[in-house]
Amino acid sequence: MVEDQKQEVGSSATIASDLPKGVALLADLATNLNNATATFDVLAEKIKNGELNSAKGLSLLELKNQSFLTYMANLVYLTLRKLKGLKIEKDSSIDRLVEARVVLERIRPLEDKLKYQIDKHVKTAADGVVSADDTLRLTGNLDNIVSSSDDDEEKEVTSKVKKTDDEEQKIYKIPKITQAHYDGEAKKNEAKEKARRRTLNSSMLRDALLEHTEDPEVVYNNDVLKQRAIKKRRELEVFEEENMIRKVVSRRDKAAMRQMTTLGTMGSEILGFNTMDALQHDYDPSAPAAKRQKTGKSSKSKGKGKFKGKKGFKKQKHRF
Amino acid sequence: FCVDPKHEIMGKESETTATVRTRKFLTNRLLNRKQMVVDVLHPDRATVPKSEIKEKLAKMYKTTGDVVFCFGFRTAFGGGKSTGFALIYDTLDYAKKIEPKYRLVRQGLLEVKKTARKQRKERKNRMKKARGTAKAKLAAATKK
Numbered sequence: 001m002v003e004d005q006k007q008e009v010g011s012s013a014t015i016a017s018d019l020p021k022g023v024a025l026l027a028d029l030a031t032n033l034n035n036a037t038a039t040f041d042v043l044a045e046k047i048k049n050g051e052l053n054s055a056k057g058l059s060l061l062e063l064k065n066q067s068f069l070t071y072m073a074n075l076v077y078l079t080l081r082k083l084k085g086l087k088i089e090k091d092s093s094i095d096r097l098v099e100a101r102v103v104l105e106r107i108r109p110l111e112d113k114l115k116y117q118i119d120k121h122v123k124t125a126a127d128g129v130v131s132a133d134d135t136l137r138l139t140g141n142l143d144n145i146v147s148s149s150d151d152d153e154e155k156e157v158t159s160k161v162k163k164t165d166d167e168e169q170k171i172y173k174i175p176k177i178t179q180a181h182y183d184g185e186a187k188k189n190e191a192k193e194k195a196r197r198r199t200l201n202s203s204m205l206r207d208a209l210l211e212h213t214e215d216p217e218v219v220y221n222n223d224v225l226k227q228r229a230i231k232k233r234r235e236l237e238v239f240e241e242e243n244m245i246r247k248v249v250s251r252r253d254k255a256a257m258r259q260m261t262t263l264g265t266m267g268s269e270i271l272g273f274n275t276m277d278a279l280q281h282d283y284d285p286s287a288p289a290a291k292r293q294k295t296g297k298s299s300k301s302k303g304k305g306k307f308k309g310k311k312g313f314k315k316q317k318h319r320f
Numbered sequence: 321f322c323v324d325p326k327h328e329i330m331g332k333e334s335e336t337t338a339t340v341r342t343r344k345f346l347t348n349r350l351l352n353r354k355q356m357v358v359d360v361l362h363p364d365r366a367t368v369p370k371s372e373i374k375e376k377l378a379k380m381y382k383t384t385g386d387v388v389f390c391f392g393f394r395t396a397f398g399g400g401k402s403t404g405f406a407l408i409y410d411t412l413d414y415a416k417k418i419e420p421k422y423r424l425v426r427q428g429l430l431e432v433k434k435t436a437r438k439q440r441k442e443r444k445n446r447m448k449k450a451r452g453t454a455k456a457k458l459a460a461a462t463k464k
Contacts, residue, residue, distance in 0.1 A: 240392075241343075241344055241357050242344075244355055244357075244392070244405045244407075245392070246392045246394070
């Protein structure tokens with residue numbers, strides 16, 4: 001008895017607290033319904049007049065719309081039944097609801113994949129005009145790309161007129177797939193330029209020209225071959241000081257660092273016999289270098305050289 | 321005919337002093353030390369020993385000599401100048417924790433006991449003859 005009384009009191013308390021909420025909700029319900037009916041009337045008019053024809057639209061979206069409608073209809077039916085106090089157990093509308101729900105959930109990822117396309121089409125439809133920066137319009141015009149095979153056909157036609165079939169079979173034609181780079185001319189000029197530059201910058205010429213210039217003589221201390229060794233040593237030094245560690249330099253590298261100053265490595269630079277041929281206009285670097293003519297002096301010196309060996313010694317003795 | 325006083329002294333001449341300069345000084349808070357590159361100028365003299373450099377650095381940085389570790393000294397070609405590295409720890413504890421063992425041995429803070437090389441090799445050869453638990457027994461027996 002006491003418990004029942006308590007329950008009653010409890011329920012009445014909840015009723016008292018929920019009552020104002022309920023009233024507010026009812027008011028809300030009324031306004032929302034009014035809005036919904038207004039929009040629905042407009043939509044119904046449009047459909048009756050045939051303005052919203054979805055025959056050319058995306059079938060996926062059509063399916064989505066239809067499944068939404070069935071879902072809503074069945075849901076409303078069940079709500080009505082509940083309001084009347086009837087049971088909704090084992091009702092067939094529940095199966096239909098479940099089916100519609102599943103379909104909607106399966107459509108969702110597909111729609112996500114098509115989202116970009118749909119948005120673009122919607123935008124185009126809304127504007128009535130294709131947008132200026134539509135990326136689809138930026139594809140190339142395939143007709144403008146002339147295929148190499150077309151050219152080939154043309155040329156083959158003309159050549160067939162000129163030559164006989166036998167001759168054509170003998171001559172091997174390189175298949176023209178892409179443009180072939182021809183660097184014959186560039187290389188020749190480059191080699192010539194290089195040779196020219198080398199003679200101009202050689203130490204021999206430089207020393208010769210020094211006599212005739214009035215500029216003050218600048219003495220640089222850059223032996224080109226030594227620079228590499230110097231650079232390497234500096235790099236090593238920087239590394240060692242940064243990391244507080246001594247690197248083990250192999251014997252070969254150590255020797256290389258020290259070796260750069262010997263005459264063996266720089267000999268050709270100092271004592272090189274550079275000819276002035278590269279400065280001539282008709283210099284061809286690929287052609288073999290012309291041999292020097294034997295002058296009178298050279299033959300004499302060669303003569304002396306001949307008698308240097310053992311035999312030469314003997315010969316000399318003979319003379320005397 | 322004059323007698324050069326320097327030549328009179330027959331022993332090693334440490335008369336000319338060496339100048340110690342430090343470069344690239346960096347306080348390494350992570351390892352509780354100061355690290356630097358040391359330049360020693362010693363004209364007319366052979367390469368300065370590490371102990372001397374250690375004392376000089378300790379005086380410069382107002383610490384004791386036992387937390388100063390110097391290493392990697394290389395003399396430039398021709399002599400007169402050598403370059404190396406030095407580390408000065410905050411305390412000796414940190415030094416013992418962080419420094420590699422060989423440098424602690426050099427300083428004298430650590431003793432590594434090693435049996436003679438010959439002994440170790442002989443032991444290994446004896447162990448080769450045994451197999452399994454007998455090997456372990458032999459190892460324990462000859463471990464001394």
